[in-house]
Amino acid sequence: MKIDGKRAIWSEYQKDIEEDHYFYVRSCIRQNFFPGSEVAFLRIMRDVLKKDVYEHPCHTTCSGIGYHGDVVPVDTAMTVVARQFALMTEAGYKNYVPSCITSFGLYTEILETWHHFPEVEERVRKHLRNATGREFNIPGNLAHASDIIYKFRKEIAAKAKYTLVNKETGEPLKVVDHIGCHYSKMFPSKGVGGAEYPYVLAGMIEEWGGEVIDYPERRHCCGFGFRQYLVQANRGYSVACSREKFESMKPFKPDMILTNCPGCPMFLDRWQYVINEMEGTTYGQNGEGIPVFTYEELAGLVLGFDPWDLGLQMHQINVEPLLDKIGIEYSPEKKFSLNTDPAVSKVKHFAKAVY
Amino acid sequence: MENLFELLQKDIRFEEGLNACMNCGVCTAICPAAEFYDYDPRKITDIVQTRDDNAIMELLKSETIWYCGECMSCKTRCPRGNAPGLIIMALRGLSQDLGLFTESEKGRQQLAVKRTVGDSILNTGYCVYLDGITTALHPEQGPVWEWVQENREKLFERLGGNYKGDGPGILRKIPEETLDELKKIFEVTGGLERYEKIEYYSKLKAEEMDLDLDEGIDNEYFRQIYTYNNGCHTR
Amino acid sequence: MNKNVVVIGAGVAGMEAAGRLAIAGFAVSLIEKQESQGGHLNNWHQLFPDRRDGKEVSEYLRKLTQNDRIKLHTGTSIEKINHVKNIYAVTTSSGEVLNADAVVVATGFDLFKSSRKEEYGYGIYDNVITSADLEGMFQSGKIIMHDGRAPEKIGIVHCVGSRDEKVGNLYCSKLCCVTAVKQAIELREYLPASKVFCFYMDMRMGGSMYEELYREAQEKYGISFIRGKVSEASEAINNKIKIKVEDTLVGRPLKMELDLLVLMAGMEMSEGGKRIAAVAGLKTGENRFFAVADQHYGSNNSNLKGIFLAGTCVAPMNITETISHARAAVSEVIDYLNSTEKQRNG
Amino acid sequence: MDKFGFTISKGRQIDYDLNDRFIAEYIFEHEPSFRLCIECGGCSSTCSTGQFTLFSLRELHILIKRGENDKARQNIRKCMLCGKCMLVCPRGVNTRNVVLLARQAFQKENEHAV
Known part of the structure; x- marks a missing residue:
């Protein structure tokens, strides 16, 4: 194994991760099975690193397990996610940090889809308006909680x-x-x-x-x-x-x-x-x-x-x-x-x- | 009436997932499901790209579309930029919308997913919630989980959780207004309709199989689909 | 005719073109950025399909370019190409300005950088090598693994960097299949105890005597061909390479442990060619090779009058095709210079 | 196991290194044209058995070469030895003899086992 080869690849995949002011959303599975991990994340971020991490009391599941269990249709999942983005927007945050990888994957997939198919984003905005009256901005930065600890x-x-x-x-x-x-x-x-x-x-x-x-x-x-x-x-x-x-x-x-x-x-x-x-x-x-x-x-x-x-x-x-x-x-x-x-x-x- | 291929094309994931397949097999080679099931994402991709409605109909009724674990390893590697995993998701969606999922043993399990995860989303705001993760449904969670379940209130308190509490925090109670918003979202986006279809076609199937099916998970049909495995899913 | 032609690149195409132009009576400046002429051919041991020594072709080209009308500039690259009326002023890295009545671009190809197919672990796993590395081993006569021992079980992966949207190369490099077959045979000759497996998507044996070589590989050398693109390679604790592939003609995944994995690197537009395109204003096509004026009857013509294209800078080609293409370029140059001469006189 | 309600799934990958290719070696030795197959499927498309059952001669050849002997054994008796496949093979493989030799090899294996 040649570590230099890996280092060359690693250096090609660096992503932008913001310094501070995170909007944190929790993971369904982790809250049940690893509550101490999410507590530790907040302790490290707030107490050790002195960062601003905000959690909105009204955020929910992203519906990812239901989406990948194929009982939740794609438009529904997108609109649930759009509502989370709306909470972030309302709270004045831009940097979205999910605790869950399935969520992170779903958010990434949705943002990519909207990027390539703007008409889908428009449709979701309409859905969200009809269902909740909310509006949202797309996150300025999306990083998984492990990206933050990595940073x-x-x-x-x-x-x-x-x-x-x-x-x-x-x-x-x-x-x-x-x-x-x-x-x-x-x-x-x-x-x-x-x-x-x-x-x-x-x-x-x-x-x-x-x-x-x-x-x-x-x-x-x-x-x-x-x-x-x-x-x-x-x-x-x-x-x-x-x-x-x-x-x-x-x-x-x-x-x-x-x-x-x-x-x-x-x-x-x-x-x-x-x-x-x-x-x-x-x-x-x-x-x-x-x-x-x-x-x-x-x-x-x-x-x-x-x-x-x-x-x-x-x-x-x-x-x-x-x-x-x-x-x-x-x-x-x-x-x-x-x-x-x-x-x-x-x-x-x-x-x-x-x- | 639109043909099945056109219906699939309405799913944005199908459009993203299918470009053109040259049958190289790179997806099947890496697919965890292909290793343990009689499953070949390459063949599924090849079948749908033929646009053959009869063949697509067979897929919608088949066991094979339910084997994928949606890990999306196939997408990383495909030299044509396809995502068989996304194609599968579109097929599964259509199979449920047309009521064809109850034709297969693995497809029928969708009612179990709906009544556990699906209902949990609307009732609790979480895909899974502590009270529902019982050792009866999940014996593999082991002795430690029995201890967790028995002591959950004190344990979550001790670990800094907010089990069923107000405000933010771990396993907090999701406010009623929020759950109402979720329900409304499901209503306007077709989520509830999907749920209703799963229920409706499962009821028909339960009658056909002469199994009792009422609310919840304590009934013959649920137990059957949740536990039955004919053992013929690996070639 | 007292005309000057600049030929850029002294690989197979450039040497052939320069030699033929000199025979036709032109004064030729042959520019090569490497320290010696010959291009990729210098690194090749035996040629397909007849297994002749690559040096024989090199020798032919060397003799062809030993002509008083050819001035060879090695270790020289092109800085600028300016067009004034019918004259191209070619500025070289040594500061010299060469005035040319016509220019032949023969910048060739680069081998695909196999480390870009990250899942195969080239540059990471000790026993993953490329077709070019293997050719070097043939030249040195030592076919060995990282630990110095001879490999017994060798896998060859076709289409590395070809037919692959993930690396941006949609095209077939055309020669890797036959190279794989040739190298598989050589491996069996050097290492009679070895087993060799080729993992292919399609066997594209489109050249003269290629299919026959493929047949010989099966018949005489017992080489196994498995239809499926290798999905990933990984390194086991004993430094062996584990691969995953689908045996697509059975429809089941297959795993195998190998001593050595050889990646058949495809062909890409050369970095040198890209530079020339930029300094001369030459157009490139979808596959990043130089765009030709007409696919069928203008494959030596660029978008600029007086600049001609020869060899693998327009598409993957074997040596036979490259030499023919270079000769065709010479014919285009002659026609062009005759017509400009007539215009001037007329 | 009853305790958990499921058993651990077995893989269905072809594990090339674990397989024994003695059947293939036997055929290579006695019918060298077996090496020449290019897996075009001409044989299975003309195969009478293949018209009515899931039998595929092309696949059988590959299974033998990979050492998937159990799978090959399950199918080897399906061939009716009509020999039509030989007429269409573009590489001149004596496909009929391949089947005969495979049967012989399986027979020998059985005798050894006894």
Whole structure:
């Protein structure tokens, strides 16, 4: 592997990401499965980086899962998205930041469609007017939340308490990155690093001291496939896709998997449990599976946030062996504690605060 | 009456997705679904570009159009700039609008998607919402999810969520006025009509199959489509 | 006739044109930006379809251009081309101004930069090489993988940079299919224990004796042909290359691990040609090669009177076609100079 | 598994490296013209069996070459050995003999197994 070849490609796919004043929209899946990640995003942006991030109480799902589950027609999805843009416009923001990759893909697809077919945009404007009386501006900048963390990866590194290094051996941790399909496969130029060698997560790993592992099925889908997971009868496909990835990454002995999509970390985490139950196979070096992280969880960890404030207790795969490997301090007995700890006050105000 | 190809052409995704296919197979080679299903996006693209209405009719009734996972890996690679994934979305839309989706085992599952994700959008403002993600429907979520579900109020409080609360934040309650706006959007853009068609044709099919189908997910037809797999989807 | 002609580019087309113009009695300035003449031919070991040594053709061209009427300017590029009446003033990088009654542009082609097909990992994965790299290996007599060992299982990918909207090249480069077949045969000769697979979309064996070579590749050398465009290559932990392709004639995806993957790079308008187009005001066509006045009977004529086109600067061509095209350009130059002479006299 | 309501799907890719191509090798050895196929489909378009069933002689040839022996075995008896395919083959492949040899090879395999 020649890293210079990758660097040449990475340098060709840099995207404009704004410095400040973001309109943040949440992800359906992440709110349910990774609430700590969205809290961590706001803590990092507001407390650590002192940025202005606004969340509108009346924003909704973008309808993306319904759209890709094919029950929501394209005009409906476009108009739901147009309403989100209207909220942004009304709040006086221009920089749109979705937490979800499927949303990011849908927003990108819609903006591209409107660009090529202005009559579709006009039709959607009419729909929105008829349904809600709202008007909207197209975002000046569209960046996924992982793009934002990527942009500030050096600032985060400068304030980091930990690095992605095995504290016993001093070796960098081997990190596998998994990019959500809808991040850049549809529109390679919209993703940091493009579609074939996305750099958005690799950049964080490099900056925070880890070693990026490239394995043959790196680009393969986790297997969500919307209806392929949503309906139980189809889940054999979904788990088989993840299994293919685990088998392919196995010889590289990864310490962890880093993701930027809502579904992928959940599937890559849960399918390890299911494969173990069904076939008895355990992936990973410690006999306890390969821990899977979101980029905010990882950023939070290197910044020294408490692992249980980040919601790592909601993972099926135990994260403790990895925390020990890095040397991250944590309290084992607090993992499943539900008590309102002083720590909670740190995170609690992010539930409601609109800055 | 318009032919099926013309109906497909009305879908903007079909227009974006189909230029001209030279059957190179680059899409099928990379397609996760082609690996696990008897599915070949190349062939589907080739069939629709023939404009053969009989062949398109077969597709609309087939299992094959329901195998795609919409990851869009095909679009990255196609040397002719096609997007078989978008073509599939147009075919699925038309299959539902014409009531042909109930002809196939995989197509019938659309009612399950509608009654879970589809209804969740209008009822909660989220595609999926904690209370609906039960371990009964999702046993693969594992023991950790049982713990999450059992302790969800305290856990989300502890993690800084706003479960069912007012104002912004994680899993907040979406205001009634907002849900009304969503419903209105679905009404004027054909979203509700799509939902109604899925319900209508599924009811017909349920009668034909002699399965009980009433509201919600606790009925024979829902259970059947949600769990049944004839095991013949891989060649 | 005491006329001067400037020929730009001393590859196959430029050398042939210069040689023929000199024989016809013109004074020729042959300009080449590289340090030596010969163009891509210098890098080619054996030629298709008859497998003759490329040096033999080079030798023919070298002899042809050894003519007192030809002045060769190597290491020289063109800065400006000004047109005054019937004279072209060609300014070279050495500051010289050459007055020409006619100009022949023979700037040739560049090989497609295979790293642009990112999914094949050229420049990233150690054992992915191009057809040109392989030709270099044939010249050195050492066909080896990154670790110095001989490969046993080799894949050849057709249409890299051709017939591909993703890289902006809609056209067929025409010669990669036969190059693939030729190189596959050579690989089997150098490495008799090896297995060679060609991944193709269509076998475009349109030249004289090409189809026969294809047949020989199957019959005598046991080379496997699989119809499908390779979708991606990746590197396994043992440095082998894994590929994904659809075996389209069965309709199923196929995966395979290879020791070496060879990319058949297509042909593109050369960077030098683009520069000449800009400084001379020559038009280029949809495929970025020089636009010809008429596809059927004016393929040597540009949009400018007195500037003629020869060889692969107008479209992909093999050596036979390039030489014929260059001779046709010479014939056009002669007609043109005769007619301008008549006008002046008349 | 009952616990989850589904099993893990099996892949249907042709895994070239795992496949055994002994049938193909046997045919190459005894009928070298087998190498000459250009997969034009002339044989399957004229094939009597192919007119009435899903049998494709062209596909059968490829399956054998890829080592997809199980798939080939399922179809090898469908050919009626009429030989019309030989008349149309532009490369002069002895297609009929290819089928006969494939059957022989499968037969030998069975004997070995016994």
